[in-house]
Amino acid sequence: MALSEKPSRNSLIPNFLYSSTSARTLALDRILHARPTAAASPDVEPIAPRKNFIIASPEEPSKKIEMYSPAFYAACTAGGILSCGLTHMAVTPLDLVKCNMQIDPAKYKSITSGFGVLLKEQGARGFFRGWVPTLLGYSAQGACKFGFYEFFKKTYSDIAGPEYAAKYKTLIYLAGSASAEVIADVALCPFEAVKVRVQTQPGFARGLSDGLPKFVKSEGTLGLYKGLVPLWGRQIPYTMMKFASFETIVEYIYKYSIPTPKDQCSKSLQLGVSFAGGYVAGVFCAIVSHPADNLVSFLNNAKGATVGDAVKKLGLWGLFTRGLPLRIVMIGTLTGAQWGLYDAFKVFVGLPTTGGVAPAATTAATELAKV
Template sequence: MDSLRQQSLIPSFLYSSSSSAKTFSLSNLHSEQPSLSPPQSSTVTMGSKSSGGFVIPAPSEPGKKIEMYSPAFYAACTAGGILSCGLTHMTVTPLDLVKCNMQIDPAKYKSTSSGFGVLLREQGVRGFFRGWVPTLLGYSAQGACKFGFYEFFKKYYSDLAGPEFAAKYKTLIYLAGSASAEVIADIALCPFEAVKVRVQTQPGFARGLSDGLPKFVKAEGALGLYKGLVPLWGRQIPYTMMKFASFETIVEMIYKYSIPKPKDQCSKSLQLGVSFAGGYVAGVFCAIVSHPADNLVSFLNNSKGATVGDAVKKLGLWGLFTRGLPLRIVMIGTLTGAQWGIYDAFKVFVGLPTTGGPAPAAAPAVAAAELTKV
């Protein structure tokens, strides 16, 4: 009964996938194929000829199964977060560079197209990738904490709420879990973000992270690397809350209203396509919600001694909400869609289910709640 109680703490909708086959029971196999003798090795062979049969890995076979919510599970989610955030942010460095310069110097960088033209004339093609190293390292560290801790806090808050309330208030759990994870993730990101913005918006300041970090610390001290932490939290926490909660909700709606069969009957390629589509739409919402704070982060990291009041005075309230927004919508939408696609592809690669899925029916949720009372 204790095992039933533990298993019921996490509602089934948090991970609903065909990958449930990884817990395939050998006793079921024997009941369906009574002629088979008990397996003597780590695999069971189906069919009359062992040389040509279909091989099912036993649960004990290394590398073929990761237990949900085990240390290996969180390690895999952390690795997936590194890949999804680090690689995607590095890829869109040119877009990010133009966006930052539009925010800092709107008189010179009047639009997206003219911004690319100015950079090409003044710095050449290589100029489009200034700051790629702090971008790669910073967002890899952020992605590790963001996705790894999100999975941890999502389960932790579900355990606290219990199965009935976890199913009823699942969106609140997504919001709380993502916000908690992002607080930690931004502490890892902030120093890299400070150097990145300075390198990208002040030509001649430094070539990259290796010489930019010492120059920054010499000019403003080690604590200066965290000068933009509060605005970064202001940008990233609403962004991440929107990113995860809207993604989970959108994916649930896609499976519920747009796909005529259950998720566990969908191919992996279709499930990954749903992850990308849900991520892209979520990214558009993220960009709109977090854009004013993004303008503040760029302004504060570019100017020594600058304040939020200085930013509002120079950009204006309208500019704070709209300066660089169209470009950021394209960038963040593509970025977020790619991140969820890469993250879930990595999870599938290591044998884990994709993120999100249809919510359970009311009856199973109530039944699970009753089990915990036994």
């Protein structure tokens, strides 16, 4: 049987499938919105018409995160884990040399000689000794630090009210970051104790798996928190400076250096501002928290040591300056990278970058950010 060039009216393939785009769209719309006719079989249940038939394109997110909702804080917590855990693990060699310079300055006289001594005695693998407690400890700390900072910043802003939150925003940044760090250090402290012991006493343990039980056997479970108060002394001023100075620096960058409003800047420019603001903030952090950092290293290295012993051995000048240049480089880079990673993750999930806008209380709580 000869076939005609054009499909017949009885063709099994509906003609709208090979018709023009507009006709095809119109036909689909008619099918999807068609109402059952009177001749329809009574045994067939009619399908209710849909008012909208929209499939989100790959560029259109299908979910939304409400600002200051549990999902928002969960995203900030995840960003904190990535930013702190990965960056601290990456600078483990610098941290290793710094800790040994603080504990044994006669042997580790400078940054370059410190790396030379480690390379000669322990090989290249020795530069990453203690990376596991570093990764886990600072991941836990970052989760609490960033997640609770966002929570306390919003809470304190709500308590103050829009007018006072805008007027005393720096105090809110300081109070929110201090509150978050108190919690974060409780999570960090056991890992920090084991890390310092592993890094400064070769042969003590290979890492966390054997170092933690050996530490507990030697000094008891409470011994893991022996350095908590000095850790608070180091980390709380550090974090207050880290968050308050970052928020202020970023605000000034957008206000005085970039003529375009933040919400009109590209995401890459915003992330560049986050890194720059974080690096400058990190330099201030290192200077403010360095004496307590020396105390933490000393107390976790020497069994039964006290703060008085540390001050007596290191001296007041040494307490403020020993290992400081290396720590400025390390903390500046670390803090800049942390803010860059944290805000990059927020951008990835569709949230705005940190800083450069009014405090949380002046922002509508119902503002939505696409994921």
